[in-house]
Amino acid sequence: MTDGHAMFEEHLAIPFVTVVLGVEVTVEGIGLLPGSGIVAVCAGDSYRQTIGILDLPLPAPEPAGTEWIAAYRHWSP
Numbered sequence: 791m792t793d794g795h796a797m798f799e800e801h802l803a804i805p806f807v808t809v810v811l812g813v814e815v816t817v818e819g820i821g822l823l824p825g826s827g828i829v830a831v832c833a834g835d836s837y838r839q840t841i842g843i844l845d846l847p848l849p850a851p852e853p854a855g856t857e858w859i860a861a862y863r864h865w866s867p
Contacts, residue, residue: 795822798843798862802855808832808847815839817846828862 798820805816815832821840823829829840844863848856 795820795828797858798828798855801858803853806849806853808849810841810847827866 802820804820805818807814807816809815810832813834815834817830818833818838819831820843821829821831823840826840826842828843830843830846832839832841832846843859844866846859848859
C-alpha cells in the first residue's frame with residue numbers, strides 16, 4: 791500500500807479545494823494511516839481531518855493526477 795501512497799504524493803496536484811459533507815475543505819496532503827490506508831488530509835476553517843482517498847469527493851474540474859485515484863479504486867480490495 792505504501793507504493794500507492796508514494797504515487798499519490800508524486801502525481802496528485804495538491805493543494806486543491808473540494809466539498810466534504812457540504813463543507814468546503816482544502817486537501818493539503820496525502821497520508822497513510824494504519825487501518826485506514828491512504829487518506830487525504832483535509833483542512834477547513836478551524837480543523838484538520840483525514841478522509842479515505844476512495845471516499846474523497848473530487849471537484850469539477852478534477853485536479854491533475856486523479857487518474858491515480860481511479861486506478862487505486864479499480865485495484866483496491
